Structure formats: C-alpha cells, structure tokens
Amino acid sequence: MTATVAPPRRPTSATRPARRPRPTYRWSARGFALPAVLVVALLLYLPFVWTSYLSLTEYNGLGDPELVGLAKYSEMLTDAGFLNSLLNTVYWVVGTLVLPVGLGLLVAVLAYGLKGSFWYRLPFLLPYAISGVAVGVIWTFVLQTGGALDEALALLGVTDPPRWLLDAPLNTFVMIGAATWQGAGVNALLFTIGLQSIPREPLEAARLDGASGWTMFRTMTWPMLTPLTTVVVGLSIVGSLKQFDIIWAMTKGGPGVSSETLALTMYKETFVNNDYGLGAAVAVFLTVVTVAASVLYLRRQLSGAKEL
Amino acid sequence: MGAVTADRLRKTVLVVLGLAWLAPVYLMIVNAAKTNDQYGVLSVWSPAGLGGLWENAVAAWTRGDLSAGMASTGLYAVAAPAIAVVVGAAAGFAIVALRLRHGFAWFVVIFASTVFPMQMLLMPLFLGYVETGLYDTRTGMILVYTVISVPFAAFVMRNFFAGVAHQVFEAAVMDGASTWRIFWRIYLPMAGPALVAIFILQATLIWNDLLLGLTLTQSAETRPVMTALSALQSTYGGSTMPTVLAGGLIVSVPTVVLFLLAQRAFTRGLALGQY
Numbered sequence: 351m352t353a354t355v356a357p358p359r360r361p362t363s364a365t366r367p368a369r370r371p372r373p374t375y376r377w378s379a380r381g382f383a384l385p386a387v388l389v390v391a392l393l394l395y396l397p398f399v400w401t402s403y404l405s406l407t408e409y410n411g412l413g414d415p416e417l418v419g420l421a422k423y424s425e426m427l428t429d430a431g432f433l434n435s436l437l438n439t440v441y442w443v444v445g446t447l448v449l450p451v452g453l454g455l456l457v458a459v460l461a462y463g464l465k466g467s468f469w470y471r472l473p474f475l476l477p478y479a480i481s482g483v484a485v486g487v488i489w490t491f492v493l494q495t496g497g498a499l500d501e502a503l504a505l506l507g508v509t510d511p512p513r514w515l516l517d518a519p520l521n522t523f524v525m526i527g528a529a530t531w532q533g534a535g536v537n538a539l540l541f542t543i544g545l546q547s548i549p550r551e552p553l554e555a556a557r558l559d560g561a562s563g564w565t566m567f568r569t570m571t572w573p574m575l576t577p578l579t580t581v582v583v584g585l586s587i588v589g590s591l592k593q594f595d596i597i598w599a600m601t602k603g604g605p606g607v608s609s610e611t612l613a614l615t616m617y618k619e620t621f622v623n624n625d626y627g628l629g630a631a632v633a634v635f636l637t638v639v640t641v642a643a644s645v646l647y648l649r650r651q652l653s654g655a656k657e658l
Numbered sequence: 659m660g661a662v663t664a665d666r667l668r669k670t671v672l673v674v675l676g677l678a679w680l681a682p683v684y685l686m687i688v689n690a691a692k693t694n695d696q697y698g699v700l701s702v703w704s705p706a707g708l709g710g711l712w713e714n715a716v717a718a719w720t721r722g723d724l725s726a727g728m729a730s731t732g733l734y735a736v737a738a739p740a741i742a743v744v745v746g747a748a749a750g751f752a753i754v755a756l757r758l759r760h761g762f763a764w765f766v767v768i769f770a771s772t773v774f775p776m777q778m779l780l781m782p783l784f785l786g787y788v789e790t791g792l793y794d795t796r797t798g799m800i801l802v803y804t805v806i807s808v809p810f811a812a813f814v815m816r817n818f819f820a821g822v823a824h825q826v827f828e829a830a831v832m833d834g835a836s837t838w839r840i841f842w843r844i845y846l847p848m849a850g851p852a853l854v855a856i857f858i859l860q861a862t863l864i865w866n867d868l869l870l871g872l873t874l875t876q877s878a879e880t881r882p883v884m885t886a887l888s889a890l891q892s893t894y895g896g897s898t899m900p901t902v903l904a905g906g907l908i909v910s911v912p913t914v915v916l917f918l919l920a921q922r923a924f925t926r927g928l929a930l931g932q933y
Binding site for chain 1: 664665668669671672673675676677679680682683685686689701702703745746748749751752753756757758759761764767768771773774775776777778779780781782783784785786801802804805806808809812837838841862865866868869872873884887888891899902903905906909910913914916917918925
C-alpha cells in the first residue's frame, strides 16, 4: 500500500501535446451525459434484456418465470395464429412500400415547382397530424358494414359490397389503405425536401438538351433522390412493422386473429392471454426483423452524423 | 404551351386526389354534427347543419371520459418533452462541447435504442411499474414518455451543437463561466429553434400515443386521451356513432391546429431527424 519507490510514470498531461480535452471537463462531461444514459439504460436497455430473458421462460405474470429454453420459440413457429400474423405483417410491409411511399413521391413530384404548391400538398399532410386511433375511428365509420363506402357503392348499383373489415385478408388490405391515407403526406413532404436540395443547373441543362417529363424524372431527378428514398423506405418498413394503433382501433386484430400483425399478437398473447413467454418470443422476433430493417437507414443517419 | 398543359394536368390530378383525401374528414365532421335522429334517417354523405355537434361533443367529453384523458395527456405532452429536450441537450453538450470520452459511442448507445419496437419494452415496463408502484400513476406516465423522447432529442441536439464553433465554448471559459452556466446561459438559448422543433414533434407523438397508455394505465384519471377514445369507440358505436366521431374530432383538433401553426417547425424537425 505504501509504495516507497514510485514506478516510472507515463508522460503527464503537461508534457503531452494538448489535443485531448483538459481533464477538468472529464467529470463534468460525464455529469451532463449521465441523465440521458441512465434513463435510456434503465427504461430501454434493461427491459430489452428482461424481455429476451422472459422469452426463454414459461410465465403467466404471477409467481416466478420458469426457464424452458427455446420451447416458446418452437411453440411460436408452429402456431397457425403466429404464421397468419407473420403473413399479415408481410402484407403491411409490402403494402406500405407501394402505397404511402409511391403516392408520397407522386404528390411531391406533381406539386413541386407549382405556384402555391404548399396548398396542393396540404390535404395529404392534414391526416398526418391525426392520431392512429382517430384515423381508425374515421375509417371504421367509412368501412363498417352499411357504412359510408357501402352507401356510396349502393348509389352506383353495387348492392352486395365486400365485407371490408370482416373477411381476411381484405381487412388487412383496407387497413393498409387507412395507413396510406395517414402517411402519404409526410412522405410527400420528405420527398419535397429532397427535391428542393437537388441543384438546379443539371436539370436546366437537361431541359435545354430537350429532356422533359418522364425521361427527365427517370434519368435526372430519381437518381438524385436515391439517398432520400433510402431513408423514406427504411422509415416506412420500420413504421409498418410497428403499426399498432390503426389495427387496434379498427379490428383489434379480429375477427378472431385474422387481421393480427406481430405487433398485435405480442400484445394479445401477453396482456390478454397472460402467456408472457410466448409474448416475449414474438417481441424478440419482431425486434430482430425491425433492427435488420433499421440498419438500412440508420447506417446512413449515423454516418451522416459522424461527418458533422 | 406544352408546359402549360402539363401544369394544368398536374394541378387537376392533385386537386382530384386532394379532394378524395379530404372526403373522410368531411364525413367525420358532417356526421359528428348530426343528432341521433338525423343520423338514423339521413345518408351519411349529406350534411344536416351543426345541430348535434355540441350535444355529441358534450356526450363524448363527459360520458366518454375524454375530459380526464385530455387533462392527463395535456400534462404528459407538455412535461415529458420539456424534460426530454433538456436531458437530450445536456447529452449533446457533453459530447460536443465538453468532448466526452468515447462521445460518439455514447451517442450511438443513446440513439440506437430507438430501433427497438415498443413491444420489446412493454412487458418489463408493466411488471416493473406494478412492482414499484408507478403503474397507473401520472408520474409513471411522464417518466416513460420522457424516456422515449430522449434519444431523438439527443440526436438532434448533438447534431445542432456540432455546428457551433468550439471557440464559443472556449471564449466563455476564458470569461470564467462554469460549464453549468455555459450550458444554461449560452448553449441552450442558442438552440431555441431546434428545441422548439423537437418539443413539437415529441408532444405530437405523446398526444397520439395509444400503446403505452393501454399497457401502463387503468383508471380514467391517468389514462391518456387516445386510450380513452379507443375505449369510447368500443363502448359506443352503432346508433351513437356521432358521439364517437365527435370524440375523434375533439382529440384531433389540438394536434391539427398545432401542426398548421407550426408547419415550418414540423418540417424542420423532420429534416433534422432524417439527416
């Protein structure tokens, strides 16, 4: 403990070139970062570990979780309800890529450069400010049996309309429609930001060379939008995987489990059926898929941040 | 000439699509304003004045418990983002201005947590909240909403502070200011517009939340407004549909108004979040 001979010291800060911050700020830097790191660790990372653990157990919310290895995963993968939910989730991902992203791009391109383009985009943006539950309320009203859509169709002579919310997979498709109504506008806004950042000179040059309309879009605009498209596509995939509110408000995953997605299945297995182990297994599965999809755009976001 | 026709075509497509987009909003307003008698008789597409709007709104507000939900959510949507922007800005300040060791790694740790779906957190949050007595309390809801807002706040603020010359910090140090003072008196005020953009986006997100409310609350006093609306929809419906629609209208007004007033801040926030 009482060292008599001091060991040879590494050069002190006085002799080292001063490119590192002065040590005086080391503790204060930690102090400022601590609250954020602490809350994120306690309420986001710890639950993450806990759920992963629960997915290896049999647990009904009471008593103690009992370790069962991968049993819950094999139960999950052979469960018809889960496979149906997985299929619906695939519909959601693909549908969201085609509809809200495609329509968003269409609206952005059509409105770009028009006088008063903000006003042309506004109707599409408005639903974005409305919550998923309220969107669900509105569209349930439109699509319920004998609802607004059926009434409009009756005027056109369709007396036997499809049962929009009752038959699968139609109920999933119409809910993707509701999500499109909500989400297309924000994609249009993002694409507009992208269009505004494209330099004008090359476009002008191409125009002088006689390019116009579709050719112009395909050969000039679209390639220059690619970085932004990556972000929009990534956000849309992740958003569709997380979609809960609209489905909860319109069908609660029903009839039966016919319109459940993974996000719904996790919730219902856990909090309705009290099968925490199975719910956790579904959560882990959903997380793996979501993280894989997020890498697509996160990498770009973080590399963009690092350059700053 | 060709350009003029093309512009006209573009406008036509946009107007037709835009009207289709507004149709559901029209249906909601028109039918939220019908009395129960009118609703049973008239086509849902035809307007009938605003006779029933007040009555339906009152029914949703009182019998549907939206009043308590609005009060709780109002508190959550103001308190949580306000705390979160400061916590996030402090982290950004530590990483950029104070040059926290391994700052970028910590930044990734904080931000990467946003990729977990909420489903991964619900179960432990529920169990932990029951264990610690935070379940079904307003404190618990403010805490969880704050935490989910922190990563985005830290992300935007770190990027914002990265654009500030380090000389600003050094000059303040020369003047003898403490880091605490530099943060509160120089860095935070400078970041005003970014803070507002984060605040507005997160407040909207919290206002519209259903899932956390569903999982972590129970009583009408603590339940957030979207969870209350969802319950209202399950209880009413059918011939009392106007009440549910009026409820949907009430809870949408604050975010739509905020959005229209702060459209630029929204756009800025989105742009900040994407790049």
